[in-house]
Amino acid sequence: MNSYSIDKVNFTCGLLFIAVGALFAYQSMQMELGTAFRMGPGYFPLVLSGVLIVLGLIVLIQSFRTEGESAGLIAWRGILLILPAPIFFGLTVRGLGFLPAIFCTAFIASFASTRMGVVTAVLLAAGVTAFSYAAFVYALGLPFRLVGPWLTF
Amino acid sequence: MDLLQNLLLGFQTASTLWNLLFCFIGVLLGTLIGVLPGIGATATTAMLLPVTFQIGDPVSALIMLAGIYYGAQYGGSTTAILINMPGESSSAVTAIDGYQMARKGRAGPALATAALGSFFAGTVATALIVLFAPPLTAIALKFGAAEYFSLMIVGLVSSIALAHGSIIKAIAMVIIGLLLGLVGTDIYSGLPRFTFGIREYADGLNFVALAVGVFGIAEILRNLETDKTREIVVSKITSLMPTREEIKRMFVPILRGTALGSALGVLPGGGAILASFASYTLEKRMAENPAEFGKGAIEGVAGPESANNAGAQTSFIPMLTLGIPANPVMALMIGAMIIQGIVPGPNVASEQPALFWGVIVSMWIGNLMLVILNLPLIGLWVKLLTIPYYILFPIIMAFCSIGVYSVNSNAYDLFFVAFAGLVGYVFAKLRCEPAPLLLGFVLGPLLEENLRRAMILSRGDPMTFLTRPISATLLAIALAVLVVVFLPGIRKKRDEVFVEEG
Numbered sequence: 001m002n003s004y005s006i007d008k009v010n011f012t013c014g015l016l017f018i019a020v021g022a023l024f025a026y027q028s029m030q031m032e033l034g035t036a037f038r039m040g041p042g043y044f045p046l047v048l049s050g051v052l053i054v055l056g057l058i059v060l061i062q063s064f065r066t067e068g069e070s071a072g073l074i075a076w077r078g079i080l081l082i083l084p085a086p087i088f089f090g091l092t093v094r095g096l097g098f099l100p101a102i103f104c105t106a107f108i109a110s111f112a113s114t115r116m117g118v119v120t121a122v123l124l125a126a127g128v129t130a131f132s133y134a135a136f137v138y139a140l141g142l143p144f145r146l147v148g149p150w151l152t153f
Numbered sequence: 154m155d156l157l158q159n160l161l162l163g164f165q166t167a168s169t170l171w172n173l174l175f176c177f178i179g180v181l182l183g184t185l186i187g188v189l190p191g192i193g194a195t196a197t198t199a200m201l202l203p204v205t206f207q208i209g210d211p212v213s214a215l216i217m218l219a220g221i222y223y224g225a226q227y228g229g230s231t232t233a234i235l236i237n238m239p240g241e242s243s244s245a246v247t248a249i250d251g252y253q254m255a256r257k258g259r260a261g262p263a264l265a266t267a268a269l270g271s272f273f274a275g276t277v278a279t280a281l282i283v284l285f286a287p288p289l290t291a292i293a294l295k296f297g298a299a300e301y302f303s304l305m306i307v308g309l310v311s312s313i314a315l316a317h318g319s320i321i322k323a324i325a326m327v328i329i330g331l332l333l334g335l336v337g338t339d340i341y342s343g344l345p346r347f348t349f350g351i352r353e354y355a356d357g358l359n360f361v362a363l364a365v366g367v368f369g370i371a372e373i374l375r376n377l378e379t380d381k382t383r384e385i386v387v388s389k390i391t392s393l394m395p396t397r398e399e400i401k402r403m404f405v406p407i408l409r410g411t412a413l414g415s416a417l418g419v420l421p422g423g424g425a426i427l428a429s430f431a432s433y434t435l436e437k438r439m440a441e442n443p444a445e446f447g448k449g450a451i452e453g454v455a456g457p458e459s460a461n462n463a464g465a466q467t468s469f470i471p472m473l474t475l476g477i478p479a480n481p482v483m484a485l486m487i488g489a490m491i492i493q494g495i496v497p498g499p500n501v502a503s504e505q506p507a508l509f510w511g512v513i514v515s516m517w518i519g520n521l522m523l524v525i526l527n528l529p530l531i532g533l534w535v536k537l538l539t540i541p542y543y544i545l546f547p548i549i550m551a552f553c554s555i556g557v558y559s560v561n562s563n564a565y566d567l568f569f570v571a572f573a574g575l576v577g578y579v580f581a582k583l584r585c586e587p588a589p590l591l592l593g594f595v596l597g598p599l600l601e602e603n604l605r606r607a608m609i610l611s612r613g614d615p616m617t618f619l620t621r622p623i624s625a626t627l628l629a630i631a632l633a634v635l636v637v638v639f640l641p642g643i644r645k646k647r648d649e650v651f652v653e654e655g
Contacts, residue, residue: 010319013583017325024332027347037613041339041346044601048328055325062321071582078377079578082370082550083571089554090567102551109550112377113543124544128551140207142559 005067014060021052081112097148098137103129159510160283166511167518172216175208176515179217180522183224188231188534189545195481195588196372197225199364200549202485203556211493212508216515218489219469222482223275223516226465227523230267230458231534235260244461246433250446250453257449262395264531266403266451267458268524274411274459275520278466281415282473282513286502289474293499298607299617303627305600308477309592310631314638316586323589326580330590333358334597341605353565360488362557362566363594366573367580367587368481369553373546374578393528395451403455406436410459418464418479419471432460466516473509474499477596481588484595492560 024045034040089105096104106128110121136142166172182204186197201221205214226244233244234251247267254263296304309327316323336347337357348354395403413435414428436456437446446453468479476497478484487497495505502509527534557570577587611617619625 009583013322013585016579016583017329020329020332024347031344031346032342035613036608036615039341039605039608041342041344044604045332045335045346048332052325052328052332055321055328058321059319059325073378074582075374075377075578078374079575082373082377082546083574085550086370086554086557086567086570086574089558090564093558093564102555105554106547106551109547110543112546115541115543116547120544121547124547128548132551132555136555136559140204142207142555 007063007066009069009071010059010063010066014056014058014063017056017059018053019056021049021056023049025049025053075112077114078112082109085109092148092150094145095148095150097146097151098144099129099133099146100148100151102132155287156283159287159506160514162506163510163514166212166507167216167515172213172511172515173518175213175217176220176519177522177526179205179220180224180519180526183221183226184228184231184523184527184530184534185224185537187225187228188537189228189540193368193372194222194225194229195485196368197228198222198482198485199361199368200553200556202361202364202489203560205489206492206560211490211495212511214493215486215489215508215512216519218486219512219516220519220522223271223462223465223519223523226462227268227271227527228534230271230461231264231527231531232538234263234267234454235535236538244429246429246457247454247461249433250448250450253447253449254451254454259449259451261393261531262399262451263454265393265395265528266399266455268527270403270407270410270455270459271462272520272524273407274414274461274463275466276517277411278415278418278463279513279517279520281467282470282516286470286474286509286513289470290499290502293475294503296499296623297621298603298610299621299624300627302600302603302607303618303624303631304475304477305596305603307627307631307634308471308479309589309596309600310634312589312592314634316589318584318586320638322583322585326585326587326589327593330593330595331597331600332593333363333590334594335601337598340598340602351565353563354569357598358569358594359557359560359563359566360492360594361560362570363573364481364485364488364591365553365557366570366575367577367591369549370570370574371577371581371587373549374574375581376542376546393531399451402451406432406452406456407459409435409439410456410461411463414460414463414465415467417460418467428460428464429457432456462520469513469516472497473501473512476501478592481591484591487595 028042028046028049031042032040033042033046036043085105085108088108089101092101092104103125106125107121110116110124133146137144137146167176182201183197186201187194198218198221202218205218205221208214208217229244230247230251233248234255237248237252251263251267254260313320313323313327316326332347334357336354338345338355345355410428410432413432417428417431433453433456436450436452437443440446440450440452468483471477471479472483472486476487476499478487490497495501495508553570554567557566558564560566580587580590607617608615617624618628
């Protein structure tokens, strides 16, 4: 192994800061910078990105001096099933309509836990759909189309 | 007798049947979500924020939002005491002795202490707001662009000082927040910035979506890491009444906690959290029998809970008078005001007196409702604690999706929720605090606007920030705070204060 140790969390963190800073800096430079007197749209973000890159470098350099705890478990199953749920809702709420979209959203999210069974998930999603209808459409009066054009023939 | 007139106006506004109802719903919903294990006050407020937009009247909406906030805080204390699962770092301290009391069969008195301490602290802190808000507003009205810029720097620097962990990382998080806040159309040139050609982001990224993602969804993901059966042993609650001995012991800690919390809560950057830790340390030091702490000392519940609630109330002072958020929840309030078409800042008090005083008075009413509502309903909350997590989070995800979509009916906001959730989770794994990011996001556009305006007014001379006395003082404060947190001695102390969390 290496003679020095690396704090992997801070190493990644430093790289991430530098990458974000570089992304914003690159985009800022595509815009007019202006002068300190009359700042263009790119001036302030470019300054901020510059500082962010410097901070990223500091975190990166410091990570070589210490050994830190590891990041621990990562909720891969959660990431793969929780995050798509709102995306699915966004893609289908107009097409499928409110009721089917919210049913599927709750159903997809259910499986982020290994402890969820199919039957429980169906029941849960149905309950969520019924409650959402009562709370958001009936009580709060949100103007949702209940069943969308994709399902009406 | 301006003060009395103002208070009267506040009571008139807050005690209409309609507003009382919204205050009640807010407190109830806040406690309901806040009591769910692993969901803190910030996440609760973020998730319920969209619901308040369905109310047409901004006054009622803000009253409800404020109600959600203290409801959620109280719910967090309940979980901390009963199952040792603090939803938020500010109630982490309550869990230390509160849970031990519960294990000794004193769960009822512990909950009553938390409720009474919070109510007392809330009453005192509300009185402080009434006294101090008007003079501060008067000062703030003299502010120009340079002063605003410097003031926001103070706010951002304080949020760095009060964040946990690495200071460098906290600064970086503020900057990322500022940059994300700049996404959208540039006000001076009309050019879209950092939108990656997506027209739906030309108005800026949705604040609600960011808050729900970074706080709510990231928290769900963290809870899913340990997807095991969680043993929940809920203690039986026999009687709520503390004994006479206990009442005697909690009295002074409540007073001290209230004083400490009121003072620290005004600090921009999350003083309430620091207040509860500081109060615990203070009570331990003042106690006749310090060894009892950690084993169920009632002082360890009374002090921090009062400090926490007092701080939560006084953190409204910088928000209401200056438009500067002291913590992420205040950032949410400011976001809500902007969406309701109110420009936060010193003008709110003079232009919208009904809103300003109505919200203040409703805080006190909300605290009263908390006591009345929670003590009898405690049995219901205890039942909620036994619902397994894998049932809860799909429900939360569905409601978050509906909530975020209902703000603008924009599907791109939902894509951004997912992205923000991922970002929040990644940063949590990298041991970066999300609170400074949210503050940066809210302040980003304001900071840039005032910087550019100040520079135009001074014809490009940056000395304007130092030659104007108020601005120079504010910058000096910011610099002092920054120097102090980097001093090795203070740094060690700061680590110590936060160390008891785990």
